[in-house]
Amino acid sequence: MTVRLYYQDPFLFHFKARVLSCRAEGAGYAVELDRTCFYPEGGGQPTDQGTLGGRRVLAVREEKERVLHLLDGPLEAEEAEGLVDExxxxxxxxxxxxxxxxSAAFLAAIGTPTVSMRIGELDCTIDLTRPALSEEEADQAEDLVNRVIREDRPIHCFYPSLDELxxxxxxxxxxxxxxxxxxxxxxxxxxxxxxxxxxxxxRVGMVKLRRWEHYKGMTRVTFLCGNRALADYRWKNRAVNRLAETFSVRDQGMEAKVRALADDHVEAVRALRRSRADLLRHEARGLLEAAPRLAGGLALVVHRLGDGHGIEELKVLAEALVKEPAVVFLGGAGGERSSLLFARGAAVAPDMSVLLKASVGPFGGKGGGNPVQAQGGVAGEHLDAVLAAARAKLQGG
Ligand SMILES: [Zn+2]
Structure with missing residues (x-):
């Protein structure tokens, strides 16, 4: 049975102990001492780390009454000095x-118990037995927990008798x-x-809720305490201050500013899309006028758009072109990964899906659609060759 010094004094980080056993385990060594300050993983609290006899303590775990220290090397001495990562x-x-x-504050403030908790490397969570949590409810619990912290109430641990319990x-x-x-x-x-x-x-300093979300019928609350809360406030404050400076607003005005910018952005993207479509429709007229005529007066438009263009622009071009009944459009766009769109007017016969599959197949591309319109893709280096192959098939037939 290992004497647990961390229960006598949780601020004791340096100690000496007798080495009772040391055996190889996995890639390291498991060491048992007569007493220890190292807390083994348990009760939701992660394992302590540190050094023991100059070796690194990677993890500590309980095995019945004993505490086992997992080291990166063996201990040979009969006595070892332990240093917990304070x-x-x-x-x-x-x-x-x-x-x-x-957890006590959530119970006292809004009557909600906690069913599980986790202390992670970066943040901590508790799961509350309710499917949702409003901002007001969260604030109530957060206000209460921080009031109790400021009251600096004593905390002590004891082992009650069964009667007392x-x-x-x-x-x-x-x-x-x-x-x-x-x-x-x-x-x-x-x-x-x-x-x-x-x-x-x-001594807890502060408890700050970071966020919460629905989780398996409950609410999972992510929070930070003490120095973690300060560190979190620090980076967020810096980020908000830098952004506020960039946009020449006060920090309290940042949220409204960002929302306004997001709305402007959506509107600008819509306007740009409309302008591009106008340009493409204009381009379609020019392409149609310049297109060679095949047998039966069929106009063949073969066109490649450059980098930064994609299937959406090809669709706009196709839509404008196939209003003409006797037209076939073979379109390609893009750089490394490129898009293909084949389309035809109502008065001509070639099956666009068959043509596209037959043209991209030899170049490792893919695609499909229906007799009137088909789309696909191929490696950018083969795009011109695919368009040429499709053109040849049409001219040959
Ligand atoms: Zn506890």
């Missing part, structure tokens, strides 16, 4: 304690039957938990 652990304590407070209102059901450890936030929350926590609510 910043990482302090961060986990802030996130974990903040999660207790936030019956008198307690626990926020969630314990996962073990005996030696239940309760984390108490004075006057606010009692929760069974095996993690490490801050000694008072003020």
């Amino acid at each position: 910043a990482r652990r302090r961060d986990h304590m802030e996130q974990h304690t903040g999660q207790h407070l936030l 019956e008198t307690l209102t626990l926020r969630k059901t314990p996962q073990v039957d005996e030696n239940i450890r309760v984390v108490r936030v004075e006057g606010f929350d009692n929760s069974p938990c095996c993690g490490t926590h801050c000694p008072s609510t003020g």
